[in-house]
Amino acid sequence: AQSVSQHNHHVILSEAASLELGCNYSYGGTVNLFWYVQYPGQHLQLLLKYFSGDPLVKGIKGFEAEFIKSKFSFNLRKPSVQWSDTAEYFCAVNSGGYQKVTFGTGTKLQVIP
Amino acid sequence: DAGVIQSPRHEVTEMGQEVTLRCKPISGHNSLFWYRQTMMRGLELLIYFNNNVPIDDSGMPEDRFSAKMPNASFSTLKIQPSEPRDSAVYFCASTGAKPNQPQHFGDGTRLSIL
Numbered sequence: 001a002q003s004v005s006q007h008n009h010h011v012i013l014s015e016a017a018s019l020e021l022g023c024n025y026s027y028g029g030t031v032n033l034f035w036y037v038q039y040p041g042q043h044l045q046l047l048l049k050y051f052s053g054d055p056l057v058k059g060i061k062g063f064e065a066e067f068i069k070s071k072f073s074f075n076l077r078k079p080s081v082q083w084s085d086t087a088e089y090f091c092a093v094n095s096g097g098y099q100k101v102t103f104g105t106g107t108k109l110q111v112i113p
Numbered sequence: 114d115a116g117v118i119q120s121p122r123h124e125v126t127e128m129g130q131e132v133t134l135r136c137k138p139i140s141g142h143n144s145l146f147w148y149r150q151t152m153m154r155g156l157e158l159l160i161y162f163n164n165n166v167p168i169d170d171s172g173m174p175e176d177r178f179s180a181k182m183p184n185a186s187f188s189t190l191k192i193q194p195s196e197p198r199d200s201a202v203y204f205c206a207s208t209g210a211k212p213n214q215p216q217h218f219g220d221g222t223r224l225s226i227l
Contacts, residue, residue, distance in 0.1 A: 034215055043219060043220050044204070044206075044216075045218070046215045046217075049215055051213045099161070099163065099214070100146075100158070100161055100168070101146075101216055102158075103155075103158075105155045105156075106155055106156065
């Protein structure tokens with residue numbers, strides 16, 4: 001069975017600091033990887049996704065993620081965070097051909113002005 | 114384009130009452146998912162349907178929970194009888210038939226059982 005680990009549960013950063021949120025998955029086959037963001041009081045929205053090709057994926061709002069197959073990782077990065085990035089971030093995986101997605105436990109990001 | 118539509122947005126009811134949550138997926142999507150989100154347990158998949166057929170209901174907590182999808186444009190999640198520990202935000206999501214599609218989430222129903 002596939003699983004997703006997000007090791008950072010709560011991250012606090014000052015504005016303009018760089019961000020990296022860790023995500024590791026366990027599944028040996030072909031995977032599709034996603035990062036979702038949930039702003040306070042809102043639903044989950046897709047930030048970016050990786051299916052194949054360039055392992056460095058660029059998403060909305062300046063976020064990017066790098067798929068490193070050998071490390072089973074898909075870390076989320078942003079060079080300079082803003083207060084408006086305060087949200088909860090979820091990494092998710094599904095194996096190719098299946099629509100069921102497994103979500104990580106989420107990382108709450110708090111950006112201090 | 115209309116996204117996933119959930120109703121009601123908020124529900125407050127007393128324990129023992131029946132609660133019905135509703136979801137309309139995005140038109141043309143063929144898979145529908147019900148999730149529950151709490152502070153303690155995070156985001157949990159309760160059940161998902163493919164082409165209106167329940168595929169995996171292993172996340173449904175107990176027999177008090179039931180879900181139906183009578184047609185491609187409507188699904189319900191019912192709790193009977195409700196208990197205070199059912200208080201949570203319930204999200205519905207849908208995804209399209211093509212491979213590798215992300216899930217689109219509704220705004221959720223915030224359920225409080227007193």
